Amino acid sequence: MEIPNFALFEFMISKNQIQHIKSLSINKFRKIHNKFIVEGPKIIDELINSPFNVKGIFAQAEWININGSALTNDTSITEVSEKELNRISNLKNPNQVLAVVDMAENIQPDSNTFNDLVLILDDISDPGNMGTIIRTADWFGIKQIICSDSCVDIYNSKVVQATMGSLFRVSVYYTNLKNYLEKLPPGQNIYGTLLDGENIYQASLTNKGFILIGNESRGISKDLITFITHKLTIPNYSYKPLDTAESLNASVATAIVCAEFRRQSN
Amino acid sequence: MEIPNFALFEFMISKNQIQHIKSLSINKFRKIHNKFIVEGPKIIDELINSPFNVKGIFAQAEWININGSALTNDTSITEVSEKELNRISNLKNPNQVLAVVDMAENIQPDSNTFNDLVLILDDISDPGNMGTIIRTADWFGIKQIICSDSCVDIYNSKVVQATMGSLFRVSVYYTNLKNYLEKLPPGQNIYGTLLDGENIYQASLTNKGFILIGNESRGISKDLITFITHKLTIPNYSYKPLDTAESLNASVATAIVCAEFRRQSN
Numbered sequence: 001m002e003i004p005n006f007a008l009f010e011f012m013i014s015k016n017q018i019q020h021i022k023s024l025s026i027n028k029f030r031k032i033h034n035k036f037i038v039e040g041p042k043i044i045d046e047l048i049n050s051p052f053n054v055k056g057i058f059a060q061a062e063w064i065n066i067n068g069s070a071l072t073n074d075t076s077i078t079e080v081s082e083k084e085l086n087r088i089s090n091l092k093n094p095n096q097v098l099a100v101v102d103m104a105e106n107i108q109p110d111s112n113t114f115n116d117l118v119l120i121l122d123d124i125s126d127p128g129n130m131g132t133i134i135r136t137a138d139w140f141g142i143k144q145i146i147c148s149d150s151c152v153d154i155y156n157s158k159v160v161q162a163t164m165g166s167l168f169r170v171s172v173y174y175t176n177l178k179n180y181l182e183k184l185p186p187g188q189n190i191y192g193t194l195l196d197g198e199n200i201y202q203a204s205l206t207n208k209g210f211i212l213i214g215n216e217s218r219g220i221s222k223d224l225i226t227f228i229t230h231k232l233t234i235p236n237y238s239y240k241p242l243d244t245a246e247s248l249n250a251s252v253a254t255a256i257v258c259a260e261f262r263r264q265s266n
Numbered sequence: 267m268e269i270p271n272f273a274l275f276e277f278m279i280s281k282n283q284i285q286h287i288k289s290l291s292i293n294k295f296r297k298i299h300n301k302f303i304v305e306g307p308k309i310i311d312e313l314i315n316s317p318f319n320v321k322g323i324f325a326q327a328e329w330i331n332i333n334g335s336a337l338t339n340d341t342s343i344t345e346v347s348e349k350e351l352n353r354i355s356n357l358k359n360p361n362q363v364l365a366v367v368d369m370a371e372n373i374q375p376d377s378n379t380f381n382d383l384v385l386i387l388d389d390i391s392d393p394g395n396m397g398t399i400i401r402t403a404d405w406f407g408i409k410q411i412i413c414s415d416s417c418v419d420i421y422n423s424k425v426v427q428a429t430m431g432s433l434f435r436v437s438v439y440y441t442n443l444k445n446y447l448e449k450l451p452p453g454q455n456i457y458g459t460l461l462d463g464e465n466i467y468q469a470s471l472t473n474k475g476f477i478l479i480g481n482e483s484r485g486i487s488k489d490l491i492t493f494i495t496h497k498l499t500i501p502n503y504s505y506k507p508l509d510t511a512e513s514l515n516a517s518v519a520t521a522i523v524c525a526e527f528r529r530q531s532n
Contacts, residue, residue: 128394136518138511141503166511201529237407237528245404245432252402252521255514259522262503263467 010078013058013088017078021058021088021100027153034103036155040095041067046165052101058088059097067097090157103155106174109144114188115208117142117261122177122224123150123215124250130154131162132251133213138166140258145170146210148177181227184210190229192220193253197231200260207265211257216250232257276344279324279354283344287324287354287366293419300369302421306361307333312431318367324354325363333363356423369421372440375410380454381474383408383527388443388490389416389481390516396420397428398517399479404432406524411436412476414443447493450476456495458486459519463497466526473531477523482516498523 023029024037035055038047041063047054048070056076059067068077085094109118119137124130130152137145152159154172163170181190189209193200212228214220220228234256238244248256289295290303301321304313307329313320314336323343325333334343351360375384385403390396396418403411418425420438429436447456455475459466478494480486486494500522504510514522 132515132518135511135515139502139504139514141510162515164511164513169509169511201532234525235528235532236405237532243435244407245401245430245435247430248405248521249398249401249428249517251515252398252518255518255522256525259500259525262501266467266501266503 010076013078013080013084017056017058018084018088021098024100025090025157027156030103030153030155035100036103036160037090037157038099038101038160039089039091039097039157040161041097043161043163043165044097044099046168047099047101050168052104052168054099054101056100057097058085058099060085063096091161104171107171108173108175109146109171111185113144114185116144117208117258118210119145119254119258120177120181120210120212121145121147121151122212122220123148123218124213125150125152126216126250127152127156127158128162129216129249129251130156131159131164131167133254134159134163134170134172135166136251136255136258138163138170140262142258143170145172146177146180147172147174149174177221178223181224188229190227191232191257192225192228192230193234193257194220194225194228194231195233195247197233199235200232200257201235203230203232205261205264207261211254211261213250213254213257276342279344279346279350283322283324284350284354287364290366291356291423293422296369296419296421301366302369302426303356303423304365304367304426305355305357305363305423306427307363309427309429309431310363310365312434313365313367316434318370318434320365320367322366323363324351324366326351329362357427370437373437374439374441375412375437377451379410380451382410383474383524384476385411385520385524386443386447386476386478387411387413387417388478388486389414389484390479391416391418392482392516393418393422393424394428395482395515395517396422397425397430397433399520400425400429400436400438401432402517402521402524404429404436406528408524409436411438412443412446413438413440415440443487444489447490454495456493457498457523458491458494458496459500459523460486460491460494460497461499461513463499465501466498466523467501469496469498471527471530473527477520477527479516479520479523 024035030036038044054075058078058080061079119142160167189206192212212220236244290301296302304310320341324346327345385408426433455472458478478486502510
C-alpha cells in the first residue's frame with residue numbers, strides 16, 4: 001500500500017493496544033477508559049460522519065486506502081492484518097475495520113424534550129433488543145431515549161452493532177427513572193404498554209410525551225406504573241383464547257407503538 | 267426426592283446421552299437425528315401442552331417433583347444435577363430442565379392457507395430475528411410461515427428459545443420460494459415490503475394473502491420481487507433527509523406490517 005499522509009499512522013499494532021482494545025469488551029473497563037468499540041465499514045462510515053470522537057482506527061490496508069483520508073487529524077490509524085483484526089474483534093466475522101471511540105457524555109435532556117416523543121426504557125437487558133430499539137427510534141424520528149440505570153450498557157458491542165449506526169444519532173441518558181419521573185413538570189403525557197391498557201388503535205395519541213417500555217420478562221416496574229397517565233395495549237389476534245403468544249418481544253412492542261404514534265400524527 | 271412413578275425414569279445421565287444432546291446444537295446432527303432441544307420451565311410447559319413429541323426430559327429434582335406427572339408415558343425422564351445440566355445446556359444460565367424433542371414434519375400447507383395471512387421469509391439468517399418473527403406471527407394469529415431453504419434452521423437453539431413457545435403453535439414449511447410462488451393458483455395477493463412501495467397506511471390491506479419479508483442485509487431476492495402484487499413501505503419520520511436509520515430490523519419491520527394488516531381488518 002501507499003504510505004498514507006497522516007500524522008498518526010502506524011504500521012504495527014502493539015501488545016498494549018491489543019490488551020486495551022480487548023478490555024473494552026468488558027463494561028467495567030469501558031467505564032474506566034470512557035471508550036467503546038465500533039466495527040465494520042458501514043457503521044464506521046456513519047460514525048465518521050457523526051459528532052462522536054474517534055480516537056483510533058485499526059484497519060486492513062484496503063479500508064485505509066479508500067477511507068483513510070476521511071478521518072480527522074487527531075484520529076490515529078493503525079494498519080492491521082486479518083489475523084490481528086481477528087484477535088481484537090468482538091465479531092464472529094471481523095470486517096476490515098475497528099474503531100475505538102470516546103463515549104458520549106451522560107447529559108440530562110433539556111425542556112425541549114417535552115415537545116417531542118421520548119422513549120423511557122425500564123431495565124431492558126438484552127443487547128439485541130436495546131440496539132434494535134435505538135435503531136427503531138431513529139427510524140421514527142425519536143431523538144431521545146431515557147434508560148434506567150439497570151438497562152444494558154449501550155456501548156456493549158452487541159448493542160452498538162445492532163443499532164446499525166443509529167447510536168450516533170439518538171441521545172441516550174441513563175438515570176434513576178423514579179427520580180426522573182417525579183421531577184417532570186406536571187401535565188406530561190406518560191404512555192405505558194401493559195396487558196390491561198386501552199387498545200392502542202382506539203386511543204388518541206399525541207405527538208409529545210414519554211413512552212415507557214418495560215423489562216423483557218417482568219414488564220414495567222411497579223413503582224413506575226403509578227406515573228403512567230395513559231395505559232396502552234397492542235391487541236392480539238388469536239383464534240382461540242390462550243392459543244397465542246403470551247406477549248411480544250420488547251423491541252417489537254416498542255416498534256409497533258412508535259409506528260402507531262407516528263401513523264396517527266401524520 | 268421421591269422416586270417418581272414413571273416407566274422410563276433414570277437417576278443418571280450417561281456419557282452417550284450427554285454426547286447425543288450436545289450434538290443437537292449442530293444443524294447437521296439435528297437433521298440426522300430429527301431431534302432438537304428446548305430449555306427452561308416456561309417454554310417446556312408450553313411444549314408439553316403441544317402436539318410435539320417429547321422424547322426425553324433431563325431435569326433437576328425440583329422440576330421433576332412438580333411437573334413429572336404431566337408427561338406422557340413414552341417420555342423418558344432423567345434426573346440431572348446442576349453441574350450435569352450445565353454440561354448439556356445451550357444457555358448461559360441453564361434453567362432446571364432440558365427436553366429432547368422430535369422435529370415436526372416439513373409439510374406443504376394445503377389450500378386453506380389461501381384464506382388467511384401467511385408470512386414468507388426469504389433468507390432470514392439471524393436466529394434472534396427468526397425466533398422473534400415466529401413469536402410475532404403467533405401473537406397476530408398467523409398460523410403458517412413459509413421459509414426459503416436458505417433461512418436459518420428454526421430448530422437452532424437460539425431460534426427455539428426466542429420463540430418463547432410460539433414455535434409449537436405456528437407451522438413452518440421450508441421450500442424453494444421461487445418454485446412455491448410459481449405454483450400458487452392465480453389471483454393471490456403477494457405483499458412485499460420494499461423501500462419504494464406504497465405507504466402501508468395508505469394501502470388497502472386484505473385479510474388474506476402472503477407477506478414476503480426479505481433478508482436482513484439484502485432485502486427480498488430479485489427473482490422473487492417479480493411475484494409481488496402489492497409493494498408496501500413503512501414510512502419513516504426523519505426531520506432531515508438522510509439523518510435517520512437506513513432501514514428497520516427485519517423482525518421489527520415484520521411486526522409493524524403484521525400489526526397494520528390486523529388493525530385494518532378489525
